[in-house]
Amino acid sequence: MATRLQSKWFRDNSRLQHCLVSDPHHVLRGATGEHVSLIQGALSILDGSRIADDEQKRHLYGPTTENAVLEYKKRRRIINLLYQTQADAIVGKMTIRRLDEEMKAQERSRSHLMFAVGVSLPEPRMVILSETANRDFVGWANQMVKLYSGKVVKVDAATDPAEEVKRIRQAVNTAGAGGLLILSVGHGVCIPQFGEQGTFDLAPNAAMRVLGKNYNENEPKDFVSPYYDDKPAANTGLKPLSQKDKDERDQTPGAQRRLKNWALWQEVCKIFVDGKLSAVVLLTCRIGGAPLFLQKIAGQWRTKMIAYKDQVGCYQTASGRFRTILGKDKDKTAPPPPPHTNTPWGEITIPLSMTDMVVIDPPAAPKTP
Structure with missing residues (x-):
């Protein structure tokens, strides 16, 4: 015994x-x-x-x-x-x-991540698309690879958008159909009480900042919005135009930049649709507070999105291991432990919190005649 x-x-x-x-x-x-x-x-x-x-x-x-x-x-x-x-x-x-x-x-x-977020498959493959500059998150990703030999793979993200699309393709293809992709590449925010507004990074150093309806087409750092080709409601006799429609008529440098970014975004969407992943985890802060924005992306990627309403962090413990935590984890090393999610589980998976994790399913695909 x-x-x-x-x-x-x-x-x-x-x-x-x-x-x-x-x-x-x-x-x-x-x-x-x-x-x-x-x-x-x-x-x-x-x-x-x-x-x-x-x-x-x-x-x-x-x-x-x-x-x-x-x-x-x-x-x-x-x-x-x-x-x-x-x-x-x-x-x-x-x-x-x-x-x-x-x-x-x-x-x-089965994988800890899979049963933690309700994605259950017999042989899942997890891939972490990881930034390379943040020592703690890189350390955690390497730790995951070591702990789950053969089950978890790390792919280093790139700051150049065209190169990052290649890394995304590599990560999705490595995960395979039914696999899980963890995006750990940067920051995220939401605008409280506005479910269609928020932003998260798709590449390190804000090189591919994806935004909701708060997208500013004149801000070069705002890479793309999934709403870019949405047409406004027709409230006049004129044909409503999306921002994409307007940019196709306008050959200014700004319009060309936005159309180029949109083409890369469409390539990313196709990668996810073809990849048939079980889910994508956004290991970034607060974007779970923009559920309608995430639902829009889930529809374009045709995959489940898992995100957080709280801040997401990572630190190295006294034992030398790296642990993912949430913003509520105050005084994380001070005894007695305060109310937090700071358990050893964070050393072998993403932070677990039934109240802070948001799971967004893609809308049902339209039926073909």
Whole structure:
């Protein structure tokens, strides 16, 4: 019988390691700390348990956590027959061992990212299109490649737009049909309460800034908008023209620049449509707050988009490993841990937060006659 936790999810937590081998270290109602958060996360992943937001934020073993533990144990008949006739709501040796075994099985059978964001395939390939200047994010990408030998591939992004399109093609082709692409190339923002306005980088150094309806056609740094060829509503007797229509009539340098960028964007869209990925993760800040903008892109790429409403960060821990986190992760190294998503899971996957992650499905394709 194992005397050490085996899953990547649990094995770095000393409190739960003690729980595995020592009765006095059982975990029960009223407990707080990162070990409780790990138990809550495992229950959510394995059983779809719904834990109260307040308990998750406080890392508190409260009533909904207690109920989730009890239901988990009932389903698996985790009972100490020496002195019990029914399951209780305590995480002891038998329970943490079973949780650890099931999490390890999940880790073996499929990618952490896939089951974390609801994309489930038997043999997914993950590709990280990574910037090259940010030491922490590059370190995290390299760490992922090392941890998942053969399952995760890193492709270095480029600042030249034409070259970046080639790198995107390389990344999508490497992921293959059903694969997952993580875009970790730069920044993102949204404009609160305006779901069609926002921006994210498709290349490092803002070389390919993709914008929503806040696109400024006269700003050279604004690379492209998926709304560029949308025609305005016809409210006059005149034929409505899109910005693209106007630029095709106008041969100014600005118009030529925008048309060239649009051609590259159309090439990018075709790459994603042909690639048939399971999803694209935007590992960038806040763009999840612009869902209509993301839905527009999801429609043009014909793939699921996964993004964040919070800031996304990365840092190197005292152990030397790199960990992805969210903006809510304040005082990330100060004990006791504050309410945050800062768990070891961030060292082996993207930040996980049911309240901050946004999943946008592409609209249904129009039916052909």
